[in-house]
């Protein structure tokens with residue numbers, strides 16, 4: 293198969309590119325970077341177009357024309373950017389992504405669009421707390437693709453521009469599908485972690501996602517900041533499990549993925565952000581600590597001090613993966629402890645061998 297992967301050198305994209313190549317497919321990657329796919333660059337079946345898709349007339353239509361399937365992973369996916377430059381997030385995550393969808397409509401190509409679990413927003417329990425018999429029941433935080441309502445915070449909490457842009461894009465794809473003009477599949481990832489997540493040590497784009505943020509603190513010996521006490525809960529998914537599911541979606545046996553939305557996540561791997569910090573520090577202490585330097589402190593900080601005005605968050609989110617299990621026969625395999633430890637291992641080994649994955653150095 294000829295796959296066009298936009299954002300195919302990012303965290304998820306680089307793992308997917310590797311898997312596609314290993315399974316014999318031909319891949320064209322469009323990305324501003326290529327350092328996460330360096331080991332594959334000499335392969336004939338991989339073409340890399342190092343490009344900023346915001347540049348006008350950069351050649352999208354020709355590449356879409358040449359592909360059997362188009363995968364769109366391009367987005368700003370870093371919460372600090374939603375606060376610092378919300379319009380840029382909207383322009384890239386909606387306007388530029390829409391152009392990709394429209395090229396697929398025009399050229400009748402299948403589109404696999406990466407959205408986000410953030411489209412679900414907050415749980416009903418977050419505001420109906422006093423009215424629910426068991427607000428802590430996981431059923432109030434388990435989100436299903438086709439039935440769960442999507443609950444965003446107020447407009448003034450501009451963090452929601454990321455989720456809103458993704459949600460609007462999903463609605464446009466659905467509408468194109470209703471008109472019979474687009475064969476699409478939407479993926480909603482739930483907190484994937486693993487090797488190559490973000491760029492560490494990070495020198496640009498502000499504060500990376502929570503897992504990378506803690507990792508960076510452990511690598512530098514700096515404090516691990518818990519925003520608003522770290523009460524929020526997340527379900528973490530190891531990247532290899534996620535890629536197994538994405539590959540089944542690409543394969544699309546019996547066309548089961550047409551016009552479908554899929555949650556990809558590990559419902560059993562739920563943990564609060566505070567517990568995550570403690571667990572990561574314990575793993576660090578056991579595996580990589582020199583026994584002499586002080587262990588990083590876990591420090592509370594307000595969201596306003598950490599991110600700035602306009603921050604808000606999903607309190608809890610657990611994927612309902614019934615659809616992926618029923619239609620694709622997929623289930624995640626890695627438990628929470630191994631998911632976290634395997635993801636940390638990659639970075640500490642790089643640090644031990646002094647191989648930073650730094651985008652700043654590559655620009």
Ligand SMILES: NC(=O)c1ccc[n+]([C@@H]2O[C@H](COP(=O)([O-])OP(=O)(O)OC[C@H]3O[C@@H](n4cnc5c(N)ncnc54)[C@H](O)[C@@H]3O)[C@@H](O)[C@H]2O)c1
Nearest residue numbers: 299301302303304323324344345365367369406408483484
């Ligand atoms: N990782 C997760 O757990 C997660 C969760 C929810 C949603 N998602 C979504 O999945 C997708 C991939 O996420 P990721 O974690 O791999 O993020 P990532 O930031 O690692 O990957 C995005 C890639 O897009 C590229 N890119 C950004 N702007 C570009 C531009 N203007 N032109 C060309 N390339 C550009 C980046 O260089 C990067 O390689 C995103 O759409 C994200 O919103 C990911």
